[in-house]
Each structure stands twice: as structure tokens, then as C-alpha cells.
Amino acid sequence: MTPATLYRRFPSKDDLVVAYLTAADELIRAQIETVRQAGHSPADTVRAVAGTIADGIRSDGFRGCAFLNAAAEYPAPDHPVHRAVLTHRQSFLDTITELMADTGETEPEPHARHFVMLRDGAMAAGCLADPAAVCETFLLGVEGILQYRDASVVDQAAVTTRQRRRPAGASA
Numbered sequence: 001m002t003p004a005t006l007y008r009r010f011p012s013k014d015d016l017v018v019a020y021l022t023a024a025d026e027l028i029r030a031q032i033e034t035v036r037q038a039g040h041s042p043a044d045t046v047r048a049v050a051g052t053i054a055d056g057i058r059s060d061g062f063r064g065c066a067f068l069n070a071a072a073e074y075p076a077p078d079h080p081v082h083r084a085v086l087t088h089r090q091s092f093l094d095t096i097t098e099l100m101a102d103t104g105e106t107e108p109e110p111h112a113r114h115f116v117m118l119r120d121g122a123m124a125a126g127c128l129a130d131p132a133a134v135c136e137t138f139l140l141g142v143e144g145i146l147q148y149r150d151a152s153v154v155d156q157a158a159v160t161t162r163q164r165r166r167p168a169g170a171s172a
Helices: 003-007 013-036 041-060 064-075 078-101 106-126 132-148 154-163
Strands: none
Touching: 003 013, 013 041, 041 078, 041 132, 041 154, 064 078, 064 106, 078 106, 078 132, 106 132
């Protein structure tokens, strides 16, 4: 792409960053939807989403989370880049909350926030420390969230009800 084309499509650096973050958000949503459609159990879906995140951290050239990096560079809450970051984060939290609810967790939001905080830490540490160790710690943390649930915490009726509400052909 020539500089003239770049400037025509993105009048400012901020416009370019928002477009990049929007594309990154769409990619993450697509990855999660692919995992959701794979037919895993609800807990294995959470594990698979975590595995996808770990794969990204272990990838060549990983330089941290684009959203966390952008939030650090654009801290003003009313800035378009910061708003794009917050929009992504809320969507991601909502998705993880849904996944936790699918497991039958009666209080899914605290567990989803825990997952997102683990993810944030792994994304930050993944470019500063050994990615294999970071991913192992992240995945063990996610497993801990899932193992924390027990028969007294998980509402089996909620699992059954949520599974019945899925449209025909939709996977867990």
C-alpha cells in the first residue's frame, strides 16, 4: 500500500489504530465462535478458548495484547482508541461470562472476570518472560477456575435449560 493510499483510508494514526483494533476484535470473535461450534462440552469450550489465547502468546513475534498496549498509549477514556479497547473488553467479558454460565456456574461473572484477569496477565507477561511458562500458568489458572466449581456451586438445571434454549444445530 502506498503512503497516499494509507493516508486516504486512514486520515490519522488514531483512525488506523481503531481500524486495527476493530479487525483484531473481529478475529478474536471469529476464533471464539469457531471454538463454540466445535461441539465441546461447556467446560472444554472454556479450555479451548484459553488454549487459543495460549497459542497466540506462544506464536512467533508476539508482543503483548494489542488492546492493553493501546489502552496504555491512549489512556484518556473519551479517546476513540480507548473507547475501542473498552468496547472489545466488555464484549470479551460478556462472551466469557456466557461460556461460564454454559458450564452451569450459578455466579458466572466473577469467574469470567477472573478468566479475563488471568488472560490480561498472561498477555502482558507473554512477551516479557518464557511464553511456555506463562501459558502453563495461565492454563492452570483457567483449570483452577473450572475445578473450583463443585456440585454445590453448579446448578445442573441451569445447564440443562441453557442447552435446551440453543437453536437447532447450535453447539455447546
